[in-house]
Amino acid sequence: MTSFLVRTSDRINRGVEYSLFGLGLAMALTVATQVFFRYVLNQSLFWSEELARFMLVWLTFLGTSVAYKRRAHPGVDILTRRLTPSLRKKAAFTIHVVSLGFFLVMIVYGVQFAYFVRLQISPALVMPKWIILSIIPFSGAILFLHAMAFLVADLTGTSRDR
Numbered sequence: 040m041t042s043f044l045v046r047t048s049d050r051i052n053r054g055v056e057y058s059l060f061g062l063g064l065a066m067a068l069t070v071a072t073q074v075f076f077r078y079v080l081n082q083s084l085f086w087s088e089e090l091a092r093f094m095l096v097w098l099t100f101l102g103t104s105v106a107y108k109r110r111a112h113p114g115v116d117i118l119t120r121r122l123t124p125s126l127r128k129k130a131a132f133t134i135h136v137v138s139l140g141f142f143l144v145m146i147v148y149g150v151q152f153a154y155f156v157r158l159q160i161s162p163a164l165v166m167p168k169w170i171i172l173s174i175i176p177f178s179g180a181i182l183f184l185h186a187m188a189f190l191v192a193d194l195t196g197t198s199r200d201r
Contacts, residue, residue, distance in 0.1 A: 044188045044191055045191075047184065047188075048108065048184050048185050048187075048188035051181060051184060052104070052105060052185070055105055058101060059102060062094050063098060065094060069090055069091050070087070072084065073091075088163070089163040089164055090163075090164060093161075097171075097174050100174045101174070101178060104181040104182050107182055108185045118130075128193070131193055132193065132194070135186055135189055135190040136190070139183060139186045139190070142179050142180075142182040142183040142186055143183065144179075145176065145178070145179030145182070146176045146179040146180055147176075149172070149173075149176030149179055150176045153172040153173050153176065156168045157169040
């Protein structure tokens with residue numbers, strides 16, 4: 040079970056990393072195209088700013104899951120460094136459980152919010168807003184999977200960290 044969960048988490052993270060590259064490249068090209076059209080051709084692409092903003096939202100939420108998986112988020116470990124190994128393990132367990140709760144809130148309320156705005160349409164792209172906001176529960180589910188993998192690996196003593 041542990042290895043399956045960790046392998047699944049790793050595979051999903053790798054796919055998200057590739058998606059981040061594609062989204063970042065697409066956003067940069069969109070903005071560069073808009074700059075070219077505006078300042079060289081003296082025309083403006085009415086949809087480019089909205090598309091770039093939506094891509095940035097997706098980049099942010101997906102990037103959060105990659106940073107969490109890599110344990111790259113900043114943290115304050117001044118207290119946990121001073122704990123005994125058994126207390127440090129209990130603190131890590133508590134942090135994982137609290138994180139799982141937060142990610143569950145992201146999933147539940149993200150679905151509710153996306154459903155709430157399901158009939159709204161973005162003005163320039165004429166795209167349903169639920170598609171843009173679906174990233175909240177989607178990234179919450181990815182974060183939940185990563186947190187479960189961390190929790191199980193810590194409990195079974197197979198954690199690659201620490």
